Amino acid sequence: xxxxxxxxxxxxRWYVLxxxxxxxxxxxxxxxITNTVLPVIQRALHLTLSQSEWIVLIYLLIxxxxxxxxxxxxxxxxxxxxxxxxxxxxxxxxxxCGFSKNYATLLGGRALLALAGSMILSVGxxxxxxxxxxxxxxxxxxxxxxxxxxxxxxxxxxxxxxxHVGGWPIIFFITVPFGLAGxxxxxxxxxxxxxxxxxxxxxxxxxxxxxxxxxxRHLTVQFKCNHAIPYAxxxxxxxxxxxxxxxxxxx
Numbered sequence: 001x002x003x004x005x006x007x008x009x010x011x012x013r014w015y016v017l018x019x020x021x022x023x024x025x026x027x028x029x030x031x032x033i034t035n036t037v038l039p040v041i042q043r044a045l046h047l048t049l050s051q052s053e054w055i056v057l058i059y060l061l062i063x064x065x066x067x068x069x070x071x072x073x074x075x076x077x078x079x080x081x082x083x084x085x086x087x088x089x090x091x092x093x094x095x096x097c098g099f100s101k102n103y104a105t106l107l108g109g110r111a112l113l114a115l116a117g118s119m120i121l122s123v124g125x126x127x128x129x130x131x132x133x134x135x136x137x138x139x140x141x142x143x144x145x146x147x148x149x150x151x152x153x154x155x156x157x158x159x160x161x162x163x164h165v166g167g168w169p170i171i172f173f174i175t176v177p178f179g180l181a182g183x184x185x186x187x188x189x190x191x192x193x194x195x196x197x198x199x200x201x202x203x204x205x206x207x208x209x210x211x212x213x214x215x216x217r218h219l220t221v222q223f224k225c226n227h228a229i230p231y232a233x234x235x236x237x238x239x240x241x242x243x244x245x246x247x248x249x250x251x
Contacts, residue, residue: 013131015189017140020127022182023087023120024147026175030094030113031059032155033171037163044168045103055110062114063121071122079123079130080192086119087186091179098172109172130193 034041035056042052074082093112100106125141132140162170 012189012191015185016127016131016191017143019182019186019189020120020124021144021147022178022185023083023090023124024144025151026090026178026182027117027121028148028151029155029158030117030151030172030175032152033159033162034059034110034155036156036159037168037171040163040168041106045106047103051103054107058107059110059114059117062111063118066115066118067122070118071126074119074123074126078192079126080186080190082119083123083127083190084183084186086116086123087179087182090116090120091176091183094172094175094179098169098176100169127190127193131191 038052038055041047041055042049070082089112093109093116096112097106097109100109124144128140128144129137158174159171162174
């Protein structure tokens with residue numbers, strides 16, 4: 001019985017990689033595709049340049065802020081639960097962005113996308129590390145990193161074409177089928193991992209992390225350096241996602 005259960009787990013581990021790869025692809029695709037069509041969104045919603053910048057910045061700020069705390073939270077509440085909730089929230093947030101008729105709704109949807117993205121990106125490498133043996137781990141994490149580059153590469157091409165065909169909301173609707181596929185595949189394939197030694201969240205450390213990363217001076221520098229939207233924002237996003245995956249792969 002135990003041998004049968006172990007064999008079934010080994011058979012499903014590649015589906016775990018597929019599920020994590022879908023999540024990584026969605027996060028990077030969402031970043032690059034939004035940066036590409038940002039001028040179109042700005043004209044459609046009659047936004048100023050500073051307002052349109054926030055559509056990009058709100059995603060990056062929340063993503064960088066929550067990656068570590070959400071990863072730690074998944075150690076307490078369970079990797080599977082946080083990962084699947086992130087996929088479901090990503091799908092709902094994409095629908096909210098697509099149906100947005102005003103700036104506030106779109107900004108709120110992008111914030112929810114960032115929250116969902118932090119759940120997917122922080123938990124994904126942990127699922128891979130606990131599912132695959134050490135001798136396969138480097139190759140598998142490398143495959144996950146490749147999914148990031150695929151999403152970043154396809155974003156500008158798909159964004160321009162889809163916006164030309166169906167308008168800017170379709171760039172968010174296109175991620176919904178992938179999100180639903182990730183949820184269903186994750187429910188079936190992702191194992192319920194229970195850690196032996198669980199610790200509480202370090203709320204004091206989280207406070208100092210927020211203070212260090214997002215003090216007034218840092219935000220002012222970011223605004224001064226990001227006026228060349230979408231070019232600068234695209235490369236900042238690509239650099240962030242690349243560094244995240246390289247950091248996970250070298251752990």
